[in-house]
Amino acid sequence: MPLITYQTLHPGLSIDCVIFGFYQKEIKVLVLKLKNFEKWSLPGGFVDQTKDVDDEATNILKRRTGLKNVFLRQFHLFGDVKRNSDAHINALFNSKIIDNDSLIWFKQRFVTVGYYALIPFSPSQIFTPDNLSESCEWRSLKDIPEMILDHKEIIDSAHKTLKKELNYQPIGLNLLPEQFTMSELQAVYETILEKPLDRRNFRRKILNFAMLIPTKKQRVGGAYRSPYLYQFDLDKYHLALQNGLSSGW
């Protein structure tokens, strides 16, 4: 039996997901390692003819990583001819990742739709990769392993999109624990933007968005002075996600 029932799939169309996490002042990206293959890949897959593409993105992510209920944002269609590579497919075939029946499917020219999402990171998190994949790991954006096809460019494009979106949309809800310190939130911004921000100005600007609820609690146990904890006002956060932040015109 072939790996996939190709008859029901949308031909020449794939989906790739760039899943961002955040840990210790680094942006992490979720990548999969195929069995018997030296390169890594994004969690991706194909589109069932009977399902909406956006829904399939969610389904694929779940199938390949075990992640559920992730809100994915479509950001670009990658449609260059040269993104396909016969050499790559042959290598997959030689590594027995693709069987004979599947070869004709994989040798098609593919275009792929990129989706990205931000999810909570936990270093001990266990993913349940599909049985094609040997492992599913977080890797630092600065330290992405060798990726198949144009997956590195897809990651870079997603990061660029995210940087831009930061100007219109709130961020952090999915990247941080429920309660977090101002410094932690600032670190998220600094990391994504790849530049340092002034502590006092950051605090003022973020608080002006009126999306944060200061709790009177403080982070216990850490070294040095205990910082205050904040949490998001979920209503206002989601409202801002929909309407965007102050925009200009």
Next chain:
Amino acid sequence: MPLITYQTLHPGLSIDCVIFGFYQKEIKVLVLKLKNFEKWSLPGGFVDQTKDVDDEATNILKRRTGLKNVFLRQFHLFGDVKRNSDAHINALFNSKIIDNDSLIWFKQRFVTVGYYALIPFSPSQIFTPDNLSESCEWRSLKDIPEMILDHKEIIDSAHKTLKKELNYQPIGLNLLPEQFTMSELQAVYETILEKPLDRRNFRRKILNFAMLIPTKKQRVGGAYRSPYLYQFDLDKYHLALQNGLSSGW
């Protein structure tokens, strides 16, 4: 001979272009009317397997409307299942727009990539529609005729994207003649944003972008006081297109 050599086309993938123009304080959209068919459509088409999707968008636009050298921006992939409609394809078949050989091609499930562009409007402009189409016309965004499939939603989505892009990118170069008055530029913004702007504040803000060159000339012949003419500083305009305008963080 079938209309298209389907063997060389990427299956299940189409492109639709939303071409915006601007005239008399209205946003115009370029739409095509098929022969023997009561509904209108966006200029769109299929993707050759051997060509980049982005390039094919330009090619398709030229083929269907005669427009050359238009810079198209990809903005969304429309991939819902329900956007396809057997009834629609049957209607096209009954109207002899699709022949027997083509039917199997058109009955596929399609996803479509949306592109948009802003081009100069001239009321007397002659388009050279392909021979499937009866005419190619500018229609007001407020007065879009009945469109096939989800083309109306594609137009609305493009407009929404454009509104958002206005905060990051300069606009007007392709929509206005080489020299234009401040009021004309303001009208472009007001029309796209669908809201009035203060004349003096608009002027100040736009001039702060440092993309406009004031000519000392004035528009001749018009009624009432003669306005000054401006033109874009092309270098700075294109720089701003690439880098975006002031963004926030």
Next chain:
DNA sequence: ACAAAAGTGTTATTTCTACACCCATGC
């Protein structure tokens, strides 16, 4: 005591918003 992170406020500059009067032109 000291090293490291956290809390906090002011000032100067820039940007934003709201608003009104006079000018040029064609009729």
Next chain:
DNA sequence: GCATGGGTGTAGAAATAACACTTTTGT
């Protein structure tokens, strides 16, 4: 002369950018 659109400035409010000292805590 009048209707219409075009040109221009200011004052108050808000946002931004730059900047330093004190407090808490663990070692």
